Amino acid sequence: MHHLAPYTRTMQSSIEGEVIGASRSERFHAAERRIERVTHALDELVGVPGTSVKVGLDPIVGLIPVVGDVISGVVGTWVIAEAARFGIPRIVVARMTVNLVVDLAIGLIPFLGDLFDLAFRSNSRNLALFRRHALEPDASTRGEATFFVGVALLLIGVLWLIVTAIGAVWQVLQTEL
16 A cells, blocks of 8 residues: 555646536536437337337428428437537538438438438438547547548439539530531
């Protein structure tokens, strides 16, 4: 015990004041519980009898044109804000935002959007991202970076196809004149 005395004195002299507020772990568990409750309600509230499929309020509320998507968007934005407030990396918050935007964009398509909500479950995906990065802020974000490189390449490809199609139409119109 005597051999620890210099270490203890050094620690005591380098740390001043008292710790105020909850630890990161306590804050994580509180935030996770809030996000998990909302995610459960939106994505997995009740089981479909005879199957392993669970349905939440998101696809049900989504049956109401526009209003359902607005409600889902507001709640999904709250989930992202809660994660951002916790301080997870910006690229992860961006990935969570893309998950929500994809869910909302496809959710606008009547009926098909609601079926997509059953399979995609953006809030569950965002909860998983929160869990991965909240307690380990230094966890690898390589997957998110790769995702955005893929999205960028996809957008470049789509833009190239659009420009090529416009050029082809323009040539056809020019030859007819």
